[in-house]
Amino acid sequence: MGTIMRTLALVAVLVGGAESARAGEIAWLRDVAAGEALAQSAGKPLLLVLRCER
Amino acid sequence: MAVATPEIEALASRFACVRVTNLRGFDLARYPLDFDLTFLAVTATADGRILHRYGGRNGRDPEAFLSLDSFASFLEASLATYRSLPPASSAAKAPDPRTIEASPSFRRKDAEKRVDCVHCHMIGDFRHRDDVAAGKFRPEQRFRFPDLARVGFEVERDRQSTVAAVAADGPAARAGLRVGDVIATAGGARIATRADLQWQLDRAPATATRLELEVMRDGQPATLALALGERWKECDAREYAWRPYKWNLEPAPGFGGKSLDSAEKRELGLPEDAWAMRVGYLVTWGERAVTGQAAQAAGLRKNDIVLSVAGESRFDGEDHFQAWFRFTQRVGTKIELVVLRDGRRRTLKMEVVG
Numbered sequence: 211m212g213t214i215m216r217t218l219a220l221v222a223v224l225v226g227g228a229e230s231a232r233a234g235e236i237a238w239l240r241d242v243a244a245g246e247a248l249a250q251s252a253g254k255p256l257l258l259v260l261r262c263e264r
Numbered sequence: 265m266a267v268a269t270p271e272i273e274a275l276a277s278r279f280a281c282v283r284v285t286n287l288r289g290f291d292l293a294r295y296p297l298d299f300d301l302t303f304l305a306v307t308a309t310a311d312g313r314i315l316h317r318y319g320g321r322n323g324r325d326p327e328a329f330l331s332l333d334s335f336a337s338f339l340e341a342s343l344a345t346y347r348s349l350p351p352a353s354s355a356a357k358a359p360d361p362r363t364i365e366a367s368p369s370f371r372r373k374d375a376e377k378r379v380d381c382v383h384c385h386m387i388g389d390f391r392h393r394d395d396v397a398a399g400k401f402r403p404e405q406r407f408r409f410p411d412l413a414r415v416g417f418e419v420e421r422d423r424q425s426t427v428a429a430v431a432a433d434g435p436a437a438r439a440g441l442r443v444g445d446v447i448a449t450a451g452g453a454r455i456a457t458r459a460d461l462q463w464q465l466d467r468a469p470a471t472a473t474r475l476e477l478e479v480m481r482d483g484q485p486a487t488l489a490l491a492l493g494e495r496w497k498e499c500d501a502r503e504y505a506w507r508p509y510k511w512n513l514e515p516a517p518g519f520g521g522k523s524l525d526s527a528e529k530r531e532l533g534l535p536e537d538a539w540a541m542r543v544g545y546l547v548t549w550g551e552r553a554v555t556g557q558a559a560q561a562a563g564l565r566k567n568d569i570v571l572s573v574a575g576e577s578r579f580d581g582e583d584h585f586q587a588w589f590r591f592t593q594r595v596g597t598k599i600e601l602v603v604l605r606d607g608r609r610r611t612l613k614m615e616v617v618g
Contacts, residue, residue: 236277240282245280255310
């Protein structure tokens, strides 16, 4: 459990709002296709973040 | 909830950000990743060209390769690579989408009971079952995403293209790689992170005999060729133990449980530095019921204290034991389990089944 908690803490700092979709100023999407569409229309690259509690 | 640092927040704002929480519908062909993950990030163009990868872990520490500095560097490098890429060619064809829903074993499971949330490690599970069912599984498939230790070097945690250590007499040392070298490319692909390097090692076939690195040393470019030996991708069970994928491999012991802590061992009169495991379960259900039944037939019971298996007792914990058993034991052989029950040692003879 200790290991998982430490990982979650660092990940939360790494990507911040990715965990809540509200924190910070980044609008984190949950759908890859929507992200690809946004990347296309905004002329931005795509950032995908995956986390597993292991 | 902690938020990202201002630097990471500012960098991330230049991306279309997606937190992937379910791999249903995830395009596995477009985004080939190491799905035995704790934390992984990948950057790509809108049309699916991968820029860089970030994350990964080892058995000692799920955060071994993560840091705020390296994550910021990964984002910066991704932006730089993105700017340098030519526009997508209309002639370039993206790989056909392939989602887990195309997997026969997934479809069977989903039909039995809907799998609402597909976790990362489940991708490996379903693919493994498909390969075994199709007679396509080859033992070397176990060794996906080789660690850098396989080619004899390590990079810095914060600056992940900078060489931090070179193992004496390993492939990297023999090729002349030095601490402080900055890796620009591996196998011709741009490198910004440790995960980029692991991806290049994964892409190289097990039969590859060399891996070319372009490095910057004291401001000068240099090209090095690492000579890869036979079975260069393979690691031992201890290094492999953390991977959830190990549970797919056969033969399985059919039992497992928690290792005893020092106090428990003292209480039982066992040496504190020796491994001992209390049997918490026998796998007498499901697809692998035959394995637990073999352990049961040998006389193993729940709560027995296992002291050695086939003469081996140097295990770090259950993950290591489970990986070791699958790597070293052969179906059809008989092995001895030394167990402690009611204060008495017993030797049980168990057939390895699969």
